[in-house]
Amino acid sequence: MANPATAHPFLHGEFAPVREETTAFDLRVTGAIPPGLCGRFLRNGPNPIAAVNESTHHWFLGNGMVHGIRLREGRAEWYRNRYVRTPDVTDVLGEPRCPNPWPPGHGVFSANTHVMVHAGRTLALVEGGSPPVELSFDLDTVSVADFGGTLPGPFSAHPKRDPATGEWHAMGYFWAWGNRVQYLVVGADGRVRRTVDIPLPGAPMIHDMAITERYALVFDQPCTFNHAAAVAGAPLPYRWDPDYVPRIGLLPREGGADDIVWIETESCYVFHPMNAFDTADGLVHVDVVRHPRMFATEQRGPMEGRPVLERWMLDPARRSFRATRLDERPVEFPRIDERLTGLPYRYGYASMPGRGFAQRAIVRYDMQSGASALRDEGEGKGFGEPVFVPRRADAAEDDGWIMALRLDRATDRSDLVILDAADIAGEPVATVHLPVRVPAGFHGSWCPDG
Ligand SMILES: [Fe+2]
Numbered sequence: 001m002a003n004p005a006t007a008h009p010f011l012h013g014e015f016a017p018v019r020e021e022t023t024a025f026d027l028r029v030t031g032a033i034p035p036g037l038c039g040r041f042l043r044n045g046p047n048p049i050a051a052v053n054e055s056t057h058h059w060f061l062g063n064g065m066v067h068g069i070r071l072r073e074g075r076a077e078w079y080r081n082r083y084v085r086t087p088d089v090t091d092v093l094g095e096p097r098c099p100n101p102w103p104p105g106h107g108v109f110s111a112n113t114h115v116m117v118h119a120g121r122t123l124a125l126v127e128g129g130s131p132p133v134e135l136s137f138d139l140d141t142v143s144v145a146d147f148g149g150t151l152p153g154p155f156s157a158h159p160k161r162d163p164a165t166g167e168w169h170a171m172g173y174f175w176a177w178g179n180r181v182q183y184l185v186v187g188a189d190g191r192v193r194r195t196v197d198i199p200l201p202g203a204p205m206i207h208d209m210a211i212t213e214r215y216a217l218v219f220d221q222p223c224t225f226n227h228a229a230a231v232a233g234a235p236l237p238y239r240w241d242p243d244y245v246p247r248i249g250l251l252p253r254e255g256g257a258d259d260i261v262w263i264e265t266e267s268c269y270v271f272h273p274m275n276a277f278d279t280a281d282g283l284v285h286v287d288v289v290r291h292p293r294m295f296a297t298e299q300r301g302p303m304e305g306r307p308v309l310e311r312w313m314l315d316p317a318r319r320s321f322r323a324t325r326l327d328e329r330p331v332e333f334p335r336i337d338e339r340l341t342g343l344p345y346r347y348g349y350a351s352m353p354g355r356g357f358a359q360r361a362i363v364r365y366d367m368q369s370g371a372s373a374l375r376d377e378g379e380g381k382g383f384g385e386p387v388f389v390p391r392r393a394d395a396a397e398d399d400g401w402i403m404a405l406r407l408d409r410a411t412d413r414s415d416l417v418i419l420d421a422a423d424i425a426g427e428p429v430a431t432v433h434l435p436v437r438v439p440a441g442f443h444g445s446w447c448p449d450g
Contacts, residue, residue, distance in 0.1 A: 045441015
């Protein structure tokens with residue numbers, strides 16, 4: 001039993017790594033899985049494969065493990081969890097390294113942050129310098145990815161899919177690049193069609209981005225690569241820099257770095273925008289989860305005060321910024337109906353942590369009315385990131401399901417819960433019972449077949 005006073009907050013309890021790679025078939029289901037749900041629910045997260053130093057370990061650096069639940073014709077056919085077999089994992093396991101098209105010396109580290117499908121490929125994703133890793137349908141590692149030789153270098157864990165074109169938009173960064181970020185557009189064919197190098201005053205951690213119909217948004221924020229921390233051996237040498245001017249760049253979607261309109265914001269840190277869109281009067285609205293700061297005093301994970309949902313209104317003509325607080329309760333992992341990425345939208349969903357960063361509830365926001373609905377099953381249960389799945393391709397916004405993993409602390413096992421998106425507090429449509437616990441982790445996707 002770990003000493004609560006000194007134990008790492010992201011290595012024990014619901015965060016504790018699992019040691020087994022499990023394969024289970026024909027999972028027990030309560031309720032009825034909608035027969036139209038044919039695909040895989042996948043989720044990535046850090047799962048250290050070897051012992052780590054609890055005094056210096058950072059949650060963001062655990063080895064990647066992807067968990068998947070296969071649904072088809074009303075049945076839950078399988079559950080699998082697999083390490084993403086980057087060299088740091090295969091070296092521990094004593095396995096041969098996976099195919100890697102990059103030249104020797106090109107850094108490849110744990111792809112532990114997100115898992116998405118693009119151009120028919122299942123990709124485990126991470127930021128900060130390492131390329132994505134392709135997985136098979138059954139979650140075995142296929143190869144380090146290079147997008148058919150078109151990826152210049154680092155990628156991101158948070159590409160945004162433009163629903164109009166099917167293209168991915170992303171911001172890639174790497175401390176060794178110095179003070180710049182690279183905007184990338186990956187075509188629906190899976191090949192990078194455009195890059196824009198964007199010089200910056202420092203080397204910030206750029207976890208995510210947003211698009212509108214007109215712009216790609218660059219989050220240039222005061223959590224930057226810190227040489228002193230790197231020299232001192234910090235595993236994640238990014239630190240809060242109170243002197244760094246926080247701003248958002250509005251890059252015209254087909255423009256260059258010189259076309260960016262930079263707008264100063266208030267001092268804070270945003271990992272995740274919920275969505276962004278252009279307004280008829282020329283503004284950009286971006287809804288964000290705002291942390292007061294990041295890695296100022298806490299170097300083990302993102303715990304620097306309450307993260308809250310805000311709407312930021314950016315005026316490119318006046319270069320002005322205005323923020324409106326939408327909720328005082330803590331939230332993270334915001335998601336939407338991704339058919340509306342970059343477009344005006346009404347509904348958003350997020351996780352609502354309990355004490356510390358413990359998983360707890362999920363919340364559904366009606367951004368138009370300001371109303372919200374909560375699914376909170378008490379301290380004994382904890383929900384991960386809520387993923388929206390439309391009922392049909394042409395269904396209305398919010399007409400579909402929320403899928404989320406739910407930990408039962410009493411049994412130390414997880415379920416995949418399928419909720420009616422319009423009634424998240426109601427009886428679940430279906431609950432798929434997993435034979436194991438899925439550690440609290442990061443991001444995931446519903447990956448329909450085809
Ligand atoms: Fe993220």
